């Protein structure tokens with residue numbers, strides 16, 4: 001593979017640089033009505049606080065394109081406009097401050113219309129994401145490859161890229177999506193060696209929070225681990241805040257991000273003496289805002305807990321009526337069960353960095 005993420009071109013989206021040696025950026029998409037500025041801004045600010053680095057809004061009509069200007073004024077991360085079918089919306093989105101537009105050149109209209117969008121992007125130095133989904137594959141490619149295939153998706157995307165290149169523009173990002181996870185993986189492997197542009201990676205229509213998390217983790221996990229992908233989005237049918245949490249965890253698990261407390265907890269067994277599921281969730285919520293880069297273990301019994309928590313920097317193990325505070329597998333002190341959470345919190349707040 002000769003087009004790994006660090007070898008792709010650098011592209012600027014507002015204040016965020018992607019591609020080249022830049023870290024993989026986390027994206028999400030709002031699910032409010034874009035023209036409802038108040039609701040959209042409120043959602044974006046929540047997503048920003050959770051770690052979203054680039055946000056995309058659907059622009060299905062002119063009032064949504066006009067709303068971008070005010071939305072952008074109130075947020076702090078780059079704003080991407082998602083446009084289908086109507087080239088005038090893409091032009092209006094750029095004029096109203098979009099930091100990037102996402103289009104499928106295949107459905108934006110004639111060559112002249114695409115050219116008009118490209119000229120506007122040139123004028124404002126706005127990158128274009130060429131997005132192709134397995135669901136929108138052109139008939140000739142479906143016939144050529146006998147249905148939807150990774151090869152067909154890649155050929156479709158590269159055709160579109162070439163069209164824009166021929167119009168004299170190469171400020172591009174590419175995305176190819178499929179809800180078939182392994183087809184998506186294959187398509188990324190194919191395109192990575194044939195395309196110099198940063199790739200935005202996501203598993204489309206991944207499903208509800210549970211199914212979507214699993215599919216995205218497997219798909220994005222493989223693709224990112226192969227060194228492919230410059231920005232990611234976890235697509236979930238649910239609160240976009242969940243997308244950010246999952247994206248961050250995927251990047252951290254792969255060693256592509258650092259920072260934040262990692263909570264590990266035992267799977268529970270017949271020796272479990274406390275409500276460990278409740279406790280682990282409480283700990284996870286409690287540590288979300290503590291800016292440490294350490295591992296915290298939450299264990300279900302005082303007998304094996306300390307030993308099993310050896311690899312964590314700090315841990316707690318719950319027993320009946322009492323619990324233990326553990327550091328690197330060593331028992332530091334015994335506290336009352338009801339004081340366990342607060343004891344851990346104090347330890348973390350006093351943690352020497």
Ligand code: SF4
Pocket residue numbers: 266267268269270271272273299300301302303304305308
């Ligand atoms: S730490 Fe204790 S409760 Fe948890 S799995 Fe191990 S033995 Fe069971």
